[in-house]
Amino acid sequence: MDLELRHLRVICAVADTGSVTKAAARLGLAQPALSAQLHRIERALGGALFERDRRGARPTALGELVLARARVLLPAVRGLQDDVCRMTGSGGGPDHCRIGAVNTPVLIGLVHRFSSEFPQAQVTTLTSWSVVELVGTLVAGRLDFVVIGLCGTAAPPEERGLAWRTVGVDAVGVLLPEADPLANAADVRLADLAAKRWAATRGEGCFGDCFAAECAKAGFTPLPAYETDIVSCIALAQEGSAAVLCKPTLPPMAGLRALPLTGAPLRWRHLLGWHEESPAAPLAAKMAAYAEEAFAEAVRRNPGYAKWLDHNVGDMG
Template sequence: MKRTFTGRWHARNVRRMRLELRHLRAVCTIADTGSVSKAASVLGIAQPALTAQLQRIESTLGAPLFERDRRGVRPTQLGQLVLERARVVLPAVDGLQEEASRIAEQERAVPRYRVGSVNGPFLSGLVQRLTEAEPQAEVITQVSWSAKELAEVVFEGGADFALIGTCGDADAPSERPLTWTTLALDPVFVLLAESHPLAGRSEVALAELADSRWAVTPGDGCFGDCFARECARAGFSPRAVYEVDVASCVGMAQDGQAVVLCQATFRYTPGLVVMPLAGAPLSWRHQLGWRPGSVSPDLVERLSGHALHAYRESVGRNDRYESWLIEHPEFGPQR
């Protein structure tokens, strides 16, 4: 009786987790890359988290899905079965979502904008533009520091558009087949306390800030590497780089604790100066992404127009950047 009870309890416990599409995508990615670590990088999650997820999947199914050796992982017989079924199910579900989105868009009498955004100059102004220009529209927003996460949300149908930023000439996330267009290109400026010895200058060279501590908001991509590279070119290595939220960045700059790397459209804040870096060594590309076929070209055009209008308004609130753009016409709106 005790053995039977234990067996029944264990079965009920295992069945508490049901396989989801994300589990199937994770298994396919591990098989395609041949490595849990490589799959974790592609999926944009930590390797321990993916390993734990795989263990839960295997526990649910009752046997290992992969054999592990020095060369990576190879599917077991059960793994082959799961992969065969997953490669049928996932495209079918993707196709269903695409068709459903297209039909829903056509049948929807009220336009709907579901927008995911990273920290940038667009979102608040975009919401204001949409609600004023199309008061009947349904506007849904979500934010994340991760461009990869937002791309995944759009691909999975959780949002219609992603507003992201990428460093310099870096590409938008490519793990999912989204369509991307560049809305604007900004230089990266620095945020200094008004009491800073260089605050009265029209611009400052990166090398003049060699002794500074730095602060920046979170984000994925290559910005940290690009910053380190430009510092090396300027002849120094940063003393410290703090990754903190926007409010903490502002506080650290006001207190003189750090120089903050910021977007050129950063709105004026008492006690602070937004300062151009000489030669614009760092830049930030604002991009809009959507899943092909999931939204109409007319909806893309309307949202792009509203986003660009919001961006121009953010530029107009920063006299220093507005003047700087006159001398640097390659920056600013790109459409």
């Protein structure tokens, strides 16, 4: 495995926080995923980078060497990218906008609004299930804006110079076939889904752990979940083979209903991110407004959910 800049960012995050768990939260990764990545980095470098115990993670001699080089290389690469952008005028501005997004109802409305105001502008999009990938591409200067999702109150990645704005909050819901008796209500109690198999799109962060914790509060352990793409999730829901975790702002689909979970035990925040020093930064306020409008429009597409939100604002906190 060749050492990459993203690996250096992982090493710096562990050193800065003194903990693999805290570093995972900063980077928007699940702790087991970050631990596995750190092990791969250490194997590639030929030795342990950190001493880990109950008190945290402390750099070894090899770790100190790698950290010293990383703290020189990362700012140098970031400075080079900034200089290139300033010299070439590449990226951002009303002539060109590059937007990355996870699976979100915000992207289409955001692009539509930008294109309506700047009809001559070229718009390119990148979709990914990985927040880490999108943020890395944003930091590298290959994207102007990203729309990501985070579970509950989880903090967005703390890369230097990045700015974040919450543009909408969804109550996590479930996608069920209309023939399911539970689909006739305004919302669904998590406990009433205890016997269901589950499905969800691939993702990162703490959502899986938060979901398991809420199921435990509801008195059950969830059956193993299918982790797959959105098309397969929809097919599983249509067949009645799985209850699909979803955002109720999904576009309406024939034969299916997207319903919030009673009491909003799980929430999903949609955030717009950009680099404060990028050429696109002057557009940030306008793009945030577009994204907020796009989220509101997505809510209106599901009148039942819009009505539910009006009566459950307190639950959404």
